[in-house]
Amino acid sequence: MxxxxxxxxxxxxxxxxxxxxxxxxxxxxxxxxxxxxxxxxxxxxxxxxxxxITDLEEYYPTRAETEILEARGQEFARLIGPGRAVVEFGSGSSVKTPLLLNAIAPGAYVPLDISGDFLRQSAAALSEKFPGLNVHPVEADFMREVALPEDVLGMKKLGFFPGSTIGNMVARTAVDLLRSMRATLGAEEGETPQLLIGMDLVKDPxxxxxxxxxxxxxxxxxxxxxxxxxxxxxxxxxxxxxxxxxxxxxxxxxxxxxxxxxxxxxxxxxxxxxxxxxxxxxxxxxxxxKFTRRSANTLLLAGGWTPIERWTDEAGRFSLILAEATEKRDAP
Structure with missing residues (x-):
């Protein structure tokens, strides 16, 4: 690597x-x-x-999302295809990110994170698991558009936003982030990137x-x-x-x-x-x-992404959604 x-x-x-x-x-x-x-x-x-926290008994989202990633690898490979530059918004988990990378055979991996030391530690851990993969860690605030390394600019891109971080934001901020992700991934330059995003679901309080x-x-x-x-x-x-x-x-x-x-x-x-x-x-x-199917789709569409597939864990606690950048249109 x-x-x-x-x-x-x-x-x-x-x-x-x-x-x-x-x-x-x-x-x-x-x-x-x-x-x-x-x-x-x-x-x-x-x-x-x-x-x-992700290892705690009470904290189900990581286990639920990992279950999906382990069970749906062949579907990810079919819908995403090989050779994409995976741009992860937030440093990769030592468990979840390798599951995705193993499934889709990416051409490069670009983790973005505001915490520089943690970012580099995560990148180093991935280097031991994927010796043939180019990794380009970028220390940045991914809430804004980020300039990606030149080595990946000509590649098709997949944004990866696991966990339930999108749920940390009020709707207008989440929509702004989804739009900046489109720009970071090249949608404004005419590309059609994909986004694999985690969304936690409404359940017993x-x-x-x-x-x-x-x-x-x-x-x-x-x-x-x-x-x-x-x-x-x-x-x-x-x-x-x-x-x-x-x-x-x-x-x-x-x-x-x-x-x-x-x-x-x-x-x-x-x-x-x-x-x-x-x-x-x-x-x-x-x-x-926390989201329902309808509220998740509404948020993605408002941010410029069209959902194309959705998966949940067996217990229906958590969802992973694959979306594709929609054509840019003038605001109504």
Whole structure:
């Protein structure tokens, strides 16, 4: 395997601080309902904690998606075909990504991730499993259009977005991401890329709440790590010990909501600015929307993708959808 060192596309200031991270945190903490985009949960420590979450008994999505990938390899190979450059939005899982790569015989693999160290570790792990595959890790915020390495520009492309990350976004943000994926994968240049995307399904709220608030407290540490990251990278003084993790089901919006709730009145600084939280006030850190067949298809179509095949695990908990970029049309 040829493994490149990666292309760093994160915009950092003279102190090495990610400008977008600072802007999102300061803007989010200034809102009446404090909120920080979920992508900032995934620094190196957060990425490792999430990998730990995927092994928890309560967290079914990884097992369900892996079941689909193991069972449907021949169908993926038939519908996707060999030789595509697989562009994964988020560093690949040591379990799921190899299952796809084994099934479709890709021409190259391009993992995109905002966490550079974790990205390179994942790329190195893949290099041991696929010695003949060219890998081009790119450190970038995949929420925006990303310039791919020149070596893959002439290849047909498959976007791979496993897990349930698309559910972390409200509808307008998810649609924007799906459209930027089209652009990253070359649809704006007349190509017709494909996208294989995971979407979690609506189910019993007790099952959902347990998956996001596990008995061992790993998800709580994942959530609290965001406050630690703010303290470390943005000169924050958040009293982490005075925050607690909550993850209630919001039926009106068909989503689990993760929050950091203040257990007492607190005051702190971030990047030189003062903030306060009353007891019971929260920072909204993540949504995890759950989908029906109809809502999944509607979201994809709005983002410029036409679903062509859909698979679920045997228990009907999770879905993988293969979609194709639709022709660009003028907005109505």
């Amino acid at each position: 040829k493994t490149e060192q990666g292309i760093a596309l994160v915009d950092r200031d003279e102190d090495g601080v990610d400008r977008a991270f600072r802007e999102d945190v300061l803007a989010g903490l200034s809102q009446r309902q404090k909120a920080i985009p979920a992508r900032w949960l995934y620094d190196d420590a957060g990425s490792q904690l999430f990998e730990d 007790e099952v959902l709440e347990a998956a996001y608030d596990d008995a061992r407290g790993v998800t709580a540490q994942f959530n609290l790590n965001l406050a630690r990251r703010i303290n470390r990278e943005l000169g924050g003084t958040i009293p982490v010990e005075s925050l607690r993790h909550t993850a209630p089901w919001n039926d009106d919006f068909a989503r689990i909501e993760m929050h950091l709730e203040a257990t007492r009145d607190i005051a702190f600084k971030v990047a030189g600015r003062n903030f306060t939280m009353k007891r019971g006030e929260t920072i909204h850190t993540e949504n995890s929307h």
